[in-house]
Amino acid sequence: MPTFSPDSLLAVRFQNARPGLELVQIADAALPVARITAEVLAQDSKDLPLMDEFVLRLVDRGVASSSGIAGLLGLDARMVDQTVASLLGSDDLKWARPAAGDSARSGNLRLTDKGHLTARKAAAMTPVRVNQPLVYDQMLWKAAPYDRRTTIPRGQGEDDGLIMLPVARSGPLEDGDVTAAEITALLRENGTTSREVLQVKSISQAKARRVLPVKLLVYADEDRSDIEIGVVVDGELSKAHELALIGHGGAAALGITVAPPPDRPLLEPELEKARVPLQEVAQHRAEQAAFQLGVQSPAVPGPPSEVQPQADEIRAIGVFEHPDILDEALTQARKRILLISPWIKNAIITTDFLSKLERRLSRGVKVDIAYGYEENDTKTDPAAVRKLTNLAARYQDKLSFTRLKSTHAKVLIYDDVWVITSFNWLSFKGDPERTYRMEEGSLVRNQQVTDTQYTRYLDLIQEQRR
Numbered sequence: 001m002p003t004f005s006p007d008s009l010l011a012v013r014f015q016n017a018r019p020g021l022e023l024v025q026i027a028d029a030a031l032p033v034a035r036i037t038a039e040v041l042a043q044d045s046k047d048l049p050l051m052d053e054f055v056l057r058l059v060d061r062g063v064a065s066s067s068g069i070a071g072l073l074g075l076d077a078r079m080v081d082q083t084v085a086s087l088l089g090s091d092d093l094k095w096a097r098p099a100a101g102d103s104a105r106s107g108n109l110r111l112t113d114k115g116h117l118t119a120r121k122a123a124a125m126t127p128v129r130v131n132q133p134l135v136y137d138q139m140l141w142k143a144a145p146y147d148r149r150t151t152i153p154r155g156q157g158e159d160d161g162l163i164m165l166p167v168a169r170s171g172p173l174e175d176g177d178v179t180a181a182e183i184t185a186l187l188r189e190n191g192t193t194s195r196e197v198l199q200v201k202s203i204s205q206a207k208a209r210r211v212l213p214v215k216l217l218v219y220a221d222e223d224r225s226d227i228e229i230g231v232v233v234d235g236e237l238s239k240a241h242e243l244a245l246i247g248h249g250g251a252a253a254l255g256i257t258v259a260p261p262p263d264r265p266l267l268e269p270e271l272e273k274a275r276v277p278l279q280e281v282a283q284h285r286a287e288q289a290a291f292q293l294g295v296q297s298p299a300v301p302g303p304p305s306e307v308q309p310q311a312d313e314i315r316a317i318g319v320f321e322h323p324d325i326l327d328e329a330l331t332q333a334r335k336r337i338l339l340i341s342p343w344i345k346n347a348i349i350t351t352d353f354l355s356k357l358e359r360r361l362s363r364g365v366k367v368d369i370a371y372g373y374e375e376n377d378t379k380t381d382p383a384a385v386r387k388l389t390n391l392a393a394r395y396q397d398k399l400s401f402t403r404l405k406s407t408h409a410k411v412l413i414y415d416d417v418w419v420i421t422s423f424n425w426l427s428f429k430g431d432p433e434r435t436y437r438m439e440e441g442s443l444v445r446n447q448q449v450t451d452t453q454y455t456r457y458l459d460l461i462q463e464q465r466r
Helices: 006-014 050-060 066-073 077-089 113-123 154-159 180-189 239-247 269-274 278-293 322-332 351-362 382-394 447-464
Strands: 022-044 093-095 109-111 128-137 142-144 195-205 210-220 227-233 313-317 336-341 366-371 399-403 411-414 417-421 441-445
Touching: 006 022, 006 210, 006 227, 006 278, 006 322, 022 154, 022 180, 022 227, 050 066, 050 077, 050 093, 050 109, 050 113, 066 077, 077 093, 109 113, 128 180, 128 195, 142 180, 154 210, 180 195, 227 239, 278 313, 322 336, 322 351, 322 411, 322 417, 336 447, 351 366, 351 382, 366 447, 382 399, 411 447, 417 447, 441 447
Parallel strands: 336 366, 366 399
Antiparallel strands: 022 128, 022 195, 022 210, 093 109, 128 142, 210 227, 313 441, 336 411, 411 417, 417 441
């Protein structure tokens, strides 16, 4: 059973969320947030159960029998007897001899020293000033239950090529932008049920600009003229953020357009004839992903049957499977990796990408990476090129990194797998043009075919070397 990436699982979950529209792309975006600290007047609930508190305070006031306490509280005597027994066991109450002149009916319950302290603490609860850290959603202009640790500096988001979502308004927060009731509700949502905020005294905002990584789901109709954007925050579609984005101009405001799908590179006729079509592949992957999500059909309680890799596996791959296949090459290749992509982006050549690639190199995998579209190529990030150049310098006998004169090829080969596609392997994220297409390719798992293609593309790299 394959393990699906988060984007692949999102595609399975939400691909049918817009009737009449097709999910074309899942893009990384950044939700503008602020880390704030609210100085509040708050009251924490008591740890002592209410029944225990009432019994201790009544005994402290001289009501020394269970029947007397039950009469004053209007409760069943057995309930009071249970509480008294518990407090005797916790050393908050004790039995004492009646004082001279007292009737036996007046009772003989007394507070211990520990009980006096417990009763005083319960009676002396007062509100306190505390600093409450919060995350403020600047797109919705309200405090939100986001984990502060999942936010990142805005500069990092820009370097990673995240699409920056708009803010509701400019300028700093004001004290009235967060209420006591809102903070209490957020605390409840995050699992803190013991604190109630009574008043917000002041708000301070951190100067450093932060963002929360989110996902954009790009949907389009068949003509690519009607585009809708879904916003996934913390793994769920957020209607509030979608409506806010519509108010700012929707897809057009973000520069998002959808183009018709490019022509799929064709295989040789006999391979094309054996190729499993995309619809059939997508259905099988959806069943497998649903099982991973725990939403498999009750009629089929076990995992779906998995087609074991065959020597002659020839099938389609859809746009959302490409990153999974690239990750499989970076984590599982044993002998060789060959990768050709016209452009290279920082959003792909991340620390994680480089560490996985270096792990392959350290295990003896031969790697060839080639890129290049035109002489003055502005769509390739120089920083990404430097990172791969530096890695190639450390592994001169294992990693060949080549700038080509020009290439339209988008090819991935690893071990006995050959993938040819219209998908840009090293620039599918972080493209400022944001024109999305449904990319489709073909995967061939066959040693003889892959060996032939591997030799062919090595020759192409030599011929096109700049």
